[in-house]
Amino acid sequence: MxxxxxxxxxxAKGRAxxxxxxxxxxxxxxxxxxxxxxxxxxxxAAAVSGSQLSLYFPDKESLVRAVLNRRGDQVIDVTQRSAxxxxxxxxxxxxxxxxxxxxxxSWRGGCRFGSLASDVLKSDxxxxxxxxxxxxxxxxxxxxxxxxxxxxxxxxxxxxPDSLATILLAAxxxxxxxxxxxxxxxxxxxxxxxxxxxxxxxxxEARPR
Amino acid sequence: MxxxxxxxxxxAKGRAxxxxxxxxxxxxxxxxxxxxxxxxxxxxAAAVSGSQLSLYFPDKESLVRAVLNRRGDQVIDVTQRSAxxxxxxxxxxxxxxxxxxxxxxSWRGGCRFGSLASDVLKSDxxxxxxxxxxxxxxxxxxxxxxxxxxxxxxxxxxxxPDSLATILLAAxxxxxxxxxxxxxxxxxxxxxxxxxxxxxxxxxEARPR
Numbered sequence: 001m002x003x004x005x006x007x008x009x010x011x012a013k014g015r016a017x018x019x020x021x022x023x024x025x026x027x028x029x030x031x032x033x034x035x036x037x038x039x040x041x042x043x044x045a046a047a048v049s050g051s052q053l054s055l056y057f058p059d060k061e062s063l064v065r066a067v068l069n070r071r072g073d074q075v076i077d078v079t080q081r082s083a084x085x086x087x088x089x090x091x092x093x094x095x096x097x098x099x100x101x102x103x104x105x106s107w108r109g110g111c112r113f114g115s116l117a118s119d120v121l122k123s124d125x126x127x128x129x130x131x132x133x134x135x136x137x138x139x140x141x142x143x144x145x146x147x148x149x150x151x152x153x154x155x156x157x158x159x160x161p162d163s164l165a166t167i168l169l170a171a172x173x174x175x176x177x178x179x180x181x182x183x184x185x186x187x188x189x190x191x192x193x194x195x196x197x198x199x200x201x202x203x204x205e206a207r208p209r
Numbered sequence: 210m211x212x213x214x215x216x217x218x219x220x221a222k223g224r225a226x227x228x229x230x231x232x233x234x235x236x237x238x239x240x241x242x243x244x245x246x247x248x249x250x251x252x253x254a255a256a257v258s259g260s261q262l263s264l265y266f267p268d269k270e271s272l273v274r275a276v277l278n279r280r281g282d283q284v285i286d287v288t289q290r291s292a293x294x295x296x297x298x299x300x301x302x303x304x305x306x307x308x309x310x311x312x313x314x315s316w317r318g319g320c321r322f323g324s325l326a327s328d329v330l331k332s333d334x335x336x337x338x339x340x341x342x343x344x345x346x347x348x349x350x351x352x353x354x355x356x357x358x359x360x361x362x363x364x365x366x367x368x369x370p371d372s373l374a375t376i377l378l379a380a381x382x383x384x385x386x387x388x389x390x391x392x393x394x395x396x397x398x399x400x401x402x403x404x405x406x407x408x409x410x411x412x413x414e415a416r417p418r
Contacts, residue, residue, distance in 0.1 A: 033331040035244035110327070114386060118319070118327045121389050122242040128392070135390045163399045166387065167380070170400035174383030177323060178375065180330050181344045183337070190372045191379035198407040 007056055018056045021046045026067045029116060030109045034064055034123045061125045068116060068127060072134035075113040079141055087145030089154070090200050093168070097192040100185060107179035107188060113138070114173045115180075139165045146199070159202035171195035216265055227265045230255045235276045239318045243273055243328045270334045277325060277336060281343035284322040288350055296354030298363070299409050302377070306401040309394060316388035316397060322347070323382045324389075348374045355408070368411035380404035 009015045024046035028037040042063070043053055057063035082099030083092040100106050109115065117131045146161035155161075175191030218224050233255035237246040251272070252262055266272035291308030292301040309315050318324065326340045351374035358364045384400030 031331075032333070033242070033244055033328070035242055036332070110330070115327060115331070117390060118324060118386055119242070119331065121319070122240075122324070122328065123245070124241070128390075131390045132392070135387060163403065166384075166396050166399045167403035170380055170383030170387055170396065170403075171376070172383065173386050174379030174381065174400075175375075177327055177382050177386075178344060178379055181326060181337075181340045183341070187375050187379065190375045191383075194372065194376035194379075194404070194407055198403055198410075201407075201410060 017048060017052060021048060021053060021056060022066050022070055025063050026070060029067060034119045064120060064125055065127055065130055068120060068130050068134060071113045071116050072137060076138055076141060087142055088148040090203055093196045097196060101189045104185045107176060107185050110180045111173060111176040114176060139169050142168050154204055156202045156204055164199050167198060168195050226257060226261060230257060230262060230265060231275050231279055234272055235279060238276060238325060243332045273329060273334055274336055274339055277329060277339050277343060280322045280325055281346060285347055285350060296351055297357040299412055302405045306405060310398045313394045316385060316394050319389045320382060320385040323385060348378050351377050363413055365411045365413055373408050376407060377404050
């Protein structure tokens, strides 16, 4: 969290108010998009006054930046929890994919971060660096896991953890968009299974430790 | 093109006016999104009066539907031209991917259809069936090509043309979003190369004809 996300409150009550504003804005943006979300709606949904809103978020950019960062934290958290830790085995990647397969409604609203990112990139807000950083942080999770596998001799030396991480994240983003378009989780499952099968094609037997 | 896209003009001049409106709206939506594009902007950009606009497009839904269908036609056309015909060989798929690799700025604005689709799915417009149909039409190109390869004995019998088509299209959509986020075509190249390598892992030597 940085100063450019708006003013940080000094008190617990202030922090709760600020959090409530971010949650309300995140929810509204999910449904109506960045352009379709207005200050009066955020104020009403968070039950705050105009002066409270502008105290913590002087402009729309600072509010959307805070929502983007929160969404970024959330997708990293869900990715780690669904993989039950580091993404450093084929089993962990399968567990990540299984999380969505077990939640047939998880396509609704699209990817919490990617759908918002797509929206932000199209808006007049100057938040591209935040989008870039959010995806980079997420991809690093996959890259680090794949690099650890390679280090342990579980991935062939000619595998590229950077490229494979991009392939996994692209499959997730594209699969999620197709799932939204079809109103079914199936395209996401198919895209993730394909990407993980591809990663697995570089796998070697785990060496005894 | 259907009646639900608005009124179809009887004269060549009317058709040119209608086309100009669609082009202007498509360009504005690409930059500002569906919600950020207003009637006065479309009128100004297309140099038409309010009554001309409402003659052909009585509401925003009919206008955005026409833009969506035009974008759908365009991506199918680009896909076929870049593959130099049917997508019924690994070489044709590589040629499709090479088209984007050779155009390092082609991430700008994102996928002409996918980026608009993501925007439309988030809007209040009732256009989900049009988005679904647009992706289905595009995926069929890939599916039919892969099915033809399988029929000719160039893909293993256990390959699923339907699933592989989803994997290719998801890689394109996700890769395009990551390319936009990074301001570089590299993630798209990486995602497409990975998906096509995966398809190729199901390839058999072409049988002599």
